Amino acid sequence: MPLQLIGYAVSLVIGVFLVLVVAQAYIDLRPVLSEQAEVFESESAILTKKVSVFSSVDKGRIYFTSDEIDELREQPYIDEVGAFNSASFQIWAVAEVGQSGQSVRSDLFFESVPNRFVDVQDEAWKWEDGDTLIPIIVPKDYIDLYNFGFAESQGLPVMSESTVKGFAFKIILSGAGKSNQYYGAVVGFSNKLNSILVPDEFMQWANATYGMGEENRSSRLLISLDDPTDERFLTLINENGYVLNEEKLEQSRLNFLFKSSIQFTAFLALVIMILSIGFLSLSINLMMQKHEKVIRNLWLMGYSHVQISRFYQLIITGLTLTGVTIALMLATIFRAELGELLSSTLKSELQQNWLWLYALGIFIVLSGFFSWRVYRKVKS
Amino acid sequence: MSEAELSASDVYMSPSVTFESPKRYLIRAESGHGKSSLLNFIFGSNPSFVGDINPKPNSSEEWRKSMLSYVFQDLKLFPELSVWDNLQLKNRLTQHKTDDEIKVYLNELGIDSKANEKVEKLSLGQRQRVAVIRALCQPFHMLLLDEPFSHLDDSNRAKIAALIERELDSRNAGLLVTSLGPDDTFNYDIEYRL
Numbered sequence: 001m002p003l004q005l006i007g008y009a010v011s012l013v014i015g016v017f018l019v020l021v022v023a024q025a026y027i028d029l030r031p032v033l034s035e036q037a038e039v040f041e042s043e044s045a046i047l048t049k050k051v052s053v054f055s056s057v058d059k060g061r062i063y064f065t066s067d068e069i070d071e072l073r074e075q076p077y078i079d080e081v082g083a084f085n086s087a088s089f090q091i092w093a094v095a096e097v098g099q100s101g102q103s104v105r106s107d108l109f110f111e112s113v114p115n116r117f118v119d120v121q122d123e124a125w126k127w128e129d130g131d132t133l134i135p136i137i138v139p140k141d142y143i144d145l146y147n148f149g150f151a152e153s154q155g156l157p158v159m160s161e162s163t164v165k166g167f168a169f170k171i172i173l174s175g176a177g178k179s180n181q182y183y184g185a186v187v188g189f190s191n192k193l194n195s196i197l198v199p200d201e202f203m204q205w206a207n208a209t210y211g212m213g214e215e216n217r218s219s220r221l222l223i224s225l226d227d228p229t230d231e232r233f234l235t236l237i238n239e240n241g242y243v244l245n246e247e248k249l250e251q252s253r254l255n256f257l258f259k260s261s262i263q264f265t266a267f268l269a270l271v272i273m274i275l276s277i278g279f280l281s282l283s284i285n286l287m288m289q290k291h292e293k294v295i296r297n298l299w300l301m302g303y304s305h306v307q308i309s310r311f312y313q314l315i316i317t318g319l320t321l322t323g324v325t326i327a328l329m330l331a332t333i334f335r336a337e338l339g340e341l342l343s344s345t346l347k348s349e350l351q352q353n354w355l356w357l358y359a360l361g362i363f364i365v366l367s368g369f370f371s372w373r374v375y376r377k378v379k380s
Numbered sequence: 381m382s383e384a385e386l387s388a389s390d391v392y393m394s395p396s397v398t399f400e401s402p403k404r405y406l407i408r409a410e411s412g413h414g415k416s417s418l419l420n421f422i423f424g425s426n427p428s429f430v431g432d433i434n435p436k437p438n439s440s441e442e443w444r445k446s447m448l449s450y451v452f453q454d455l456k457l458f459p460e461l462s463v464w465d466n467l468q469l470k471n472r473l474t475q476h477k478t479d480d481e482i483k484v485y486l487n488e489l490g491i492d493s494k495a496n497e498k499v500e501k502l503s504l505g506q507r508q509r510v511a512v513i514r515a516l517c518q519p520f521h522m523l524l525l526d527e528p529f530s531h532l533d534d535s536n537r538a539k540i541a542a543l544i545e546r547e548l549d550s551r552n553a554g555l556l557v558t559s560l561g562p563d564d565t566f567n568y569d570i571e572y573r574l
């Protein structure tokens with residue numbers, strides 16, 4: 001077998017292996033990332049103004065003006081700017097304590113953000129006029145505070161995220177001379193945002209129904225970024241004296257880094273694959289040139305171009321099949337290793353295995369392409 | 381063919397020439413006068429000519445698989461294959477002869493002992509005989525022989541002639557032979573000078 005063909009097979013194995021691993025890793029690791037990014041879109045951050053001595057006196061200083069919001073919107077590296085809506089009415093949460101039927105009342109506050117910033121399954125995060133159940137997102141810290149602080153000291157049972165999610169409590173809204181009872185249900189948790197969120201539709205309706213008619217001002221802005229590491233963004237923040245929940249941005253940065261490295265590897269894999277394809281194309285040309293006389297003689301003897309091509313196509317298809325199969329085997333082994341790592345470190349499991357399907361696709365495309373090339377060459 | 385090469389020619393200069401089976405034609409000319417070119421034009425392996433050939437030399441393999449059979453001047457055997465494999469390469473395609481029939485041919489031309497030898501080990505005369513047998517391993521209406529007997533002695537030439545004559549008769553096929561000089565191997569019906 002000519003050296004070029006072996007070169008093709010080796011580079012094909014490497015290229016296909018990388019493509020398979022990257023494509024499958026992207027699927028396998030996605031839950032890990034979205035889990036950590038919680039309910040918010042991964043590349044979003046919260047912007048506030050500095051609270052200073054002066055703002056304690058003049059509260060207006062902590063709100064963003066519409067000019068400032070527009071300025072942010074105009075920045076090329078900022079995708080979207082969303083304002084927080086806060087409730088302009090009174091909210092109480094009512095919880096039954098123990099078996100005696102005693103109830104405890106607590107003041108509560110609600111805020112909402114535009115839905116596009118919230119990354120919760122649609123069904124749960126929906127409120128329509130007339131619904132008495134209000135979906136709520138609470139900061140993850142609240143559970144920790146309860147479990148490790150409150151429950152510990154009071155001898156109450158600890159709660160997991162899923163228990164809290166199954167749990168509905170009474171909510172009383174009052175304002176504008178009305179007062180009504182609703183139910184709240186926790187549908188998600190947020191690492192990023194220290195606020196209690198309800199759907200935007202509900203907030204608009206509730207403000208219109210129970211609100212005091214105050215103008216809605218934003219002290220906090222949600223922004224989504226194309227690239228959270230963009231330096232211009234950090235400059236803008238410093239110049240205007242804004243505050244970014246930078247700690248929470250770490251996750252976004254990690255996410256971005258992961259995505260970039262996946263993209264880079266994918267790019268590398270494609271380059272290697274393209275090189276191996278170029279390699280074989282060149283080898284085909286060489287082989288055909290070397291066999292020009294044989295091909296000509298066979299044709300003169302009455303063999304058709306299709307029949308002559310078949311011999312070369314068989315060799316190349318066999319070689320491609322071998323290469324792709326080896327790459328598939330390597331990728332499967334690699335994925336098994338990754339699976340063990342995932343379950344032992346991140347407690348996450350592998351997703352559906354698409355490797356063989358990808359491999360099949362690559363094989364069909366490659367062998368089809370080369371068969372066509374061979375036929376073209378034989379015919380000329 | 382450039383024009384300068386054309387001399388007084390019975391074929392190239394006349395408005396039309398007809399070759400029909402089962403007649404036998406001899407085409408005579410000196411070297412470089414286009415004998416092989418003429419056969420290649422007819423066979424369809426050289427399209428660079430001016431004029432018409434009817435029926436049109438077909439670019440499909442059927443033309444070369446079942447209409448015409450051609451013993452090339454340079455034989456176009458595969459030197460790295462054995463005699464037997466060379467013949468089978470043709471016969472597997474056409475399924476025209478049985479193994480036994482091919483063995484009879486080899487025997488008749490005295491090269492049966494060479495069946496398993498590589499063609500590159502054979503003498504030119506032996507190769508010519510292989511090429512003739514290969515040409516018979518397919519159906520044809522016209523057999524083209526391009527200076528076929530240049531390296532054969534009289535006795536072998538007679539053997540081949542007898543074999544070809546018999547095949548032509550049984551297939552009711554025609555024959556087109558090129559030669560440098562006069563030739564009396566076959567009973568030609570018509571002789572052309574290029």
